[in-house]
Amino acid sequence: MIRLYHVSKSYGSAQVLHDVTFRLSKGEFAYLTGASGAGKSTLLKLLYGAEAPTSGKLLVGGVDASKLGPARLPLLRRNLGVIFQDFKLIPNRTVFDNVGLALEVIGAERREISRRVNAVLNVVGLGGKGERRPLDLSGGEQQRVAIARAIVNDPAVLLADEPTGNLDGAMAVEVMEILLSINLRGTTVLIATHDIGLMERFPHRRLRLNAGRMSE
Amino acid sequence: MSATLGHILRRAARSLWENLSLNAVAAGVIAAALLLGGAFWGAMSTLNDAVEVWERDVHLSAYFASGVDEARQRAVLAEVQAMPEVEAVTWVTATDARAYLEERVPDIQPILVELGEDAVPASLEITLRARYIGDETLSDFVTRLQRAEFEELDYGKEWVERLTAFLGLLKALGAALGTLLVMAAVFLVGNTMHLVTYARRAELETMKLVGATLQFIAAPFLIEGAVQGLIGALLAIGALSGLKAVLLGRIQELVPLGQAPLADGSLGLSTVLGLLTVGVLLGVVGCGSAVLRFWRQAP
Numbered sequence: 084m085i086r087l088y089h090v091s092k093s094y095g096s097a098q099v100l101h102d103v104t105f106r107l108s109k110g111e112f113a114y115l116t117g118a119s120g121a122g123k124s125t126l127l128k129l130l131y132g133a134e135a136p137t138s139g140k141l142l143v144g145g146v147d148a149s150k151l152g153p154a155r156l157p158l159l160r161r162n163l164g165v166i167f168q169d170f171k172l173i174p175n176r177t178v179f180d181n182v183g184l185a186l187e188v189i190g191a192e193r194r195e196i197s198r199r200v201n202a203v204l205n206v207v208g209l210g211g212k213g214e215r216r217p218l219d220l221s222g223g224e225q226q227r228v229a230i231a232r233a234i235v236n237d238p239a240v241l242l243a244d245e246p247t248g249n250l251d252g253a254m255a256v257e258v259m260e261i262l263l264s265i266n267l268r269g270t271t272v273l274i275a276t277h278d279i280g281l282m283e284r285f286p287h288r289r290l291r292l293n294a295g296r297m298s299e
Numbered sequence: 300m301s302a303t304l305g306h307i308l309r310r311a312a313r314s315l316w317e318n319l320s321l322n323a324v325a326a327g328v329i330a331a332a333l334l335l336g337g338a339f340w341g342a343m344s345t346l347n348d349a350v351e352v353w354e355r356d357v358h359l360s361a362y363f364a365s366g367v368d369e370a371r372q373r374a375v376l377a378e379v380q381a382m383p384e385v386e387a388v389t390w391v392t393a394t395d396a397r398a399y400l401e402e403r404v405p406d407i408q409p410i411l412v413e414l415g416e417d418a419v420p421a422s423l424e425i426t427l428r429a430r431y432i433g434d435e436t437l438s439d440f441v442t443r444l445q446r447a448e449f450e451e452l453d454y455g456k457e458w459v460e461r462l463t464a465f466l467g468l469l470k471a472l473g474a475a476l477g478t479l480l481v482m483a484a485v486f487l488v489g490n491t492m493h494l495v496t497y498a499r500r501a502e503l504e505t506m507k508l509v510g511a512t513l514q515f516i517a518a519p520f521l522i523e524g525a526v527q528g529l530i531g532a533l534l535a536i537g538a539l540s541g542l543k544a545v546l547l548g549r550i551q552e553l554v555p556l557g558q559a560p561l562a563d564g565s566l567g568l569s570t571v572l573g574l575l576t577v578g579v580l581l582g583v584v585g586c587g588s589a590v591l592r593f594w595r596q597a598p
Contacts, residue, residue: 131508133598153513153594160510173502175317188511190303232509 084109084240084271085130090139090149092125092295099125103139103297105290107273109239112266114282115275117292123275124168126292127244130273131165132156144239161189164233164270166243170225172217172232178204179213182231189236203235207261223254230258234265241265243274247281259285303515311519314499315526321498322527325491329531329581330538332484333574337539339480341570343473345547346466359425359441364450365417372421375448379423384440389424396421420450488585492524496589503590504597513594520586528582532575539574540566 085107092100099122107113115123128134130143132151141148144162151159164185172181179200186196204210207227217225226246233241243262247255259281266272273290276282282289291298315322361379363372369392376390391399397419401408411418427440441452496503506516543566566574 128598133508157507157510157512157515160508163510165508167508171501171505171508173505176502184506185509187306188506188509188515190306193305 084111084144085273086142088140090129090136090141092122092129092134093137099295100129100136100292101295103292103295105297105299107271109271110266110269111288112263112272113274113288113290115273115290115292116277116279116282118277121292122295123277123292124244127165127242127273127275130240130242131163132159157188161236162239164236164238164241166226166229166233166241166246168244168246168248170217170229172225172228174216174218177214177216178209178220178228178231181217181228182213182235185232185235199235200231203231206234206264207231208257222249223251223257226250226254226258227261230261234270237268238270241270241272243272245276246274247276247278255281256284307515307518307522311522311526314519315523318495318498321495322523325488325495325524325527325582325585326530326534328487328491329484329528329578329585330534332480332487332581333532333535333578334538336477336480336484336577337535337566337570337574338542339473339477341539341543341566343470346469358427359423359444359452359454361423361425361444361449362420362451362453363422363448365420367421367448369421371448375446376423379425379444382440382443384427384436385425386428387426391422391424393417393419393421484581485585488581489588492520492585492589493592495523495586496520496593500593500597503593507594507597513591516594517587517590520590521583524582524584524586525579526582527586528578528580529575531582532578535578536566536571536574 085105087103087105090100090103091098103126115126117123125134129136129141130148132148135151136149139149143159146155146159146162148159173184176184182200182203183196186199191199201210201213204213207230209224209227209231212220212224217228220228226249230243230246233243241262246262247258250258255278262272262274263285289299363375367375372390372392376388379385380388393416397411400419401411425444427437430436437454441454444452503516
């Protein structure tokens with residue numbers, strides 16, 4: 084589902100990723116670990132097309148993300164669910180609208196949007212909070228809105244950048260359980276985290292980045 | 300497709316309402332740009348119209364020399380009437396001219412008495428056919444009209460020529476100023492729209508990150524731009540109509556601009572349509588370029 088071949092990424096003279104190669108199969112769950120600045124977020128950005136690799140090739144859901152022009156970028160992103168570290172929720176939109184945005188952009192009918200958004204809000208435990216605004220919610224609830232938006236399309240791949248980074252222990256466990264339940268439905272999940280406790284509690288494959296070099 | 304169109308229209312309507320102050324600023328900028336451009340263009344075209352009226356009004360007065368008797372005058376009248384350039388000729392006898400002058404300027408009567416019977420000459424008042432009013436044909440006609448019977452040929456062409464030359468200079472300056480105005484308008488509108496998109500960058504960035512296409516993001520903005528342009532153009536049309544009615548009325552009182560009804564307050568259908576088109580285009584192009592700039596910069 085995700086394949087990287089000798090991917091490198093530099094910003095000017097600073098090389099962030101060195102010759103990264105790995106493969107994630109369909110339905111797999113894996114952690115992308117490493118200290119702050121190891122290149123985890125950069126790698127995720129390459130996967131959802133926010134950055135282009137300096138060299139190498141990466142395939143996401145069969146799409147060559149390394150050669151994606153601006154016109155084809157939306158096609159990649161519609162097959163991906165991304166949970167951003169800063170959530171990227173629109174503050175002046177309701178929870179319902181924020182989650183429904185991912186369906187709006189693919190031209191879903193209003194009735195279909197309503198059905199699927201309400202269903203996914205129930206999955207993440209936010210049923211009945213659709214009309215609230217993100218800033219009226221706790222950090223954990225905002226994180227769950229971001230998760231709901233990422234999964235409402237039933238994406239083949241779910242990428243999460245430090246999804247528990249801002250949450251306390253109990254809330255982090257809740258979020259992990261949601262991500263695992265999504266994985267059980269067949270979605271490939273890659274989570275960038277440096278939370279060792281969480282990885283030990285929910286053990287899965289670990290892809291380690293150390294100063295931009297990958298090891299397992 | 301219809302669902303997407305529905306989303307786009309709903310988002311455009313919502314955005315227009317939620318960003319009322321920003322949209323009002325954008326419409327105001329467009330209105331100001333159109334008002335400036337429209338006032339300038341209106342002034343130029345009014346002057347142009349006035350000169351055309353003056354040019355159409357050109358007629359010649361051919362004054363008979365003293366001593367040319369009425370029989371000879373009648374013969375010359377016939378010759379002039381036969382000239383192809385001539386639309387109409389009115390023969391004004393010395394008696395008629397004197398009576399006319401006495402009627403218009405009653406105080407002149409003692410002077411006329413003093414000067415004697417030949418004080419006011421007879422004349423032919425010649426109106427030319429419109430197609431012969433051009434510079435060269437008129438000069439040619441005047442040359443062929445010269446006769447021993449005429450003491451003086453008088454026509455108001457010289458000052459019209461000077462005015463036309465002045466207007467030509469004004470037009471060249473106008474073209475330069477107009478270009479500057481258009482560039483300033485596009486710059487102002489583009490930057491205002493950039494501020495509009497900047498204020499909503501978080502929303503737009505999120506939309507792009509969840510898979511929105513450029514068309515999906517841009518379409519509501521283009522609709523907003525068109526609405527802003529339309530409102531701006533309507534404001535400019537209202538202001539220009541008012542300006543035209545008030546200012547040109549005053550100017551016409553001070554300086555007679557010919558027979559054309561210049562100050563009736565209406566702009567004319569083509570001007571109104573032109574302003575609406577330019578307004579909508581300014582809004583759409585301004586919004587479109589701002590969204591495109593955002594699209595290129597956003598992750």
